[in-house]
Each structure stands twice: as C-alpha cells, then as structure tokens.
Amino acid sequence: MxxxxxxxxxxxxxxxxxxxxxxxxxxxxxxxxxxxxxxxxxxxxxxxxxxxxxxxxxxxxxxxxxxxxxTVFKCRACGKTFAEKDCAALDPVEKEAVHFLPEAARVYIKCPACKSPDFKLEKxxxxxxxxxxxxx
Amino acid sequence: MNLDPRLYAVEERFCGVKRVIAVSGWKGGVGKSVVSCVLALQLAAKGRKTGLLDLDFTGASDHLVLGAEPAFPKETDGVEPHLLAHGLKFMSSAFFLGGKAVPMRGGEVVDALRELIAITRWGELDYLIVDMPPGIGDATLEFSRLVRKTEFLAVVTPSVLSASLAAKTVALFEEWGITLAGVVENLAPQDGGASSLAPALARVAYDPALESALGSPEALLKTAFAKDLSAAADRLV
Known part of the structure; x- marks a missing residue:
C-alpha cells in the first residue's frame, strides 16, 4: 500500500x-x-x-x-486562515486523490471566504x- | 530536526533504472510531450523495459497522448505505475487530479514531485523517460538534484526563440556537469538547416496526421512523426 x-x-x-x-x-x-x-x-x-x-x-x-x-490553510488571496472542516467535505474519491498526492487538495478545496484555490498549506x-x- | 523522509527513499526507487532521460525543451510548445510519449512507446516496442513519468504537474497531457485511463494506480508496497501498450509503465499526476486544472506554486511543485518519486515503484527498467515542464524552474532543479543519473534530451524547433534558449540552457547544464543525451529537432522544415546543437538524434518534420493519432499508442507508432523520431530511439539503444 x-x-x-x-x-x-x-x-x-x-x-x-x-x-x-x-x-x-x-x-x-x-x-x-x-x-x-x-x-x-x-x-x-x-x-x-x-x-x-x-x-x-x-x-x-x-x-x-x-x-x-x-491541517491549517492560509489563503494567499484574502489572508483567511482555515481548516479542512471549514470547507465542503471531500467525497471518497477526492479524499483518496489527496491521500496519494496532497497537492490534489488544490483541485477540491477552496478558501471558504473567497473561493480561491491559491492557499498555503501551513501545517x-x-x-x-x-x-x-x-x-x- | 524536521526531516523530509521521502528524500531518503529516492535513490532506492531509481536504483533499478539504467537510464533516466528527461525530455525538455525549456521553451513551451516545442512538442516535448508527444516526443516523450512516442519515444517511450518506441523503446518499449523494441523490447526495452521502459517507463514514462509525466512531471508537468500543471499541464500534464501524456495520458491524453497515450489514451491512458486517469484511474488511481494500484498500491503494493508503494504505488505501481499503470501498464500500457508494449509493457510501457506510466505514472502521472493526472491520475489524482480528476481531469481538472491544478494551480501550484514552486514549493508545491517540489512537494508533489518528491511525493510522486518517493512512492512510485518502477522496478527494473532500461529507460525511464521523464516529460519535464517547460523552463528550468523548480521541477527541473529538484528532479536533477534528487536523481543524479538524469540525462537531458532537448527538443528544439527551428525558431530562434527555441534554439537560443536551448543553446543557453545546454551551456549551463554543461557547466553543472549534467549530461545531454541528445537533441531532437521538431517541426523541422524539409529543406532547412539542422540545429547546431549536438548530438543530433532525430529531425522530425511537421506531421499533419499526428493530431488524429493522439490517444492511440498503435496509431501513434504508425505516424510519419514516429518514423522520423525512430532515429532517436535507434541511437539511444
């Protein structure tokens, strides 16, 4: 595995x-x-x-x-700090993609404040x- | 301390690979993805154990060239590349991106690259063809730092814009001690002069039928493009 x-x-x-x-x-x-x-x-x-x-x-x-x-994200567009629970839940396929390659999160997770996918993964x-x- | 353990696995992951050939044009739009895919198919069709790794994270397209299903790879002691026509092993970030565009900055490209090369188990290969993103940015620097046996294959077009960038980059690579496996001149005019960069592996003319062969490995191997490029595969073996 x-x-x-x-x-x-x-x-x-x-x-x-x-x-x-x-x-x-x-x-x-x-x-x-x-x-x-x-x-x-x-x-x-x-x-x-x-x-x-x-x-x-x-x-x-x-x-x-x-x-x-x-996990702590910080949006580069609006500066908001957010967690995964602040975003729409990933479905099992999306979760699996992020499990393989965490950078895939940029496809499925957006800043909850401004919807930008341009965020920093701080932790x-x-x-x-x-x-x-x-x-x- | 905060060590990135993935870096310690890279050497072992590539120890069974005899030659790692990174296909780059440094300029975008020179045809490096199609050259990478067809060259990998040709080497595999010659019976050489061959792999293809698409490292163009924000513009991955080799799966489209080869008609490969963007499904998750199998997991057994790591991640297994997909097996395509002629036994070609294929890995791409596109398997994880659901057919969607992914915005990534330099540090994120480095992280994704480290992840992909640390988890992928290539096994024994004669050749691993690596489709690089354009430029000499983070992916190129990180991959050549981590996989020291990497040789570069330059894809150039007759345009001065491509040729001048390639000449500068090749000179820089020579200073660094990075090996140039050779040069493929793509979109070459029938009666034009050849690229001045050496060693020349192939001159490939514009093939209007290439577009309709995309997505089918067998159709790609029958194109005039593949016929011209076969000189490169012959010279590499």
Missing part, C-alpha cells in the same frame, strides 16, 4: 541519520502525520514493525512515536520526522 513507501522512507531516513551521527542505536523516531493526507496510523505501525526488523542494526529496536498534526500536509533520538 501507499503507506509502505512512506514508512520505508522513514526507516531509510533513520538509517542515514544513525550513520551520519554515528549512533549505535536509535531509540525513538518521532513521526508527524499531517491530517490532510489521511495516513492509516495502524498501517504505519504494522509496516514499521515489519521494516525495522530488516533495517540496519542501529534501527532494529527503534520505537516509533506517531503524532498527528491538524498538516503529509509526513515528516520531527526527531530521531539515539545513543552514540
């Missing part, structure tokens, strides 16, 4: 950080999931457990801490790693 590729990239990032920072063990990876992308959190946990078992030695016992980040787009903690 799509989540597999994203979690695989998280494991690869942890391996690279461990290598670059000479970490003997990675204890914790703090992963942030932006709500816009509707990543399946349970799938993330399952895939991470599967992939870390095959990862480089320092990452094999890492714990994954998952945080959720609400909560997709995944990023907030922190990787380990021991040298």
């Amino acid at each position: 799509h989540e597999w590729a994203l979690v695989d990239s998280v494991v690869k990032a942890a391996e690279a950080v461990a290598r670059e920072s000479s970490l003997k063990t990675v204890g914790e990876i703090v992963l942030v999931l932006g709500e816009l992308q509707s990543i399946d959190r349970q799938a993330v946990d399952t895939i991470f457990a599967e992939l870390k078992a095959r990862a480089a030695e320092p990452v094999r016992n890492a714990r994954l801490v998952v945080e959720s980040e609400p 909560g787009r997709g995944i990023y790693v907030r922190e990787i903690r380990g021991e040298q």
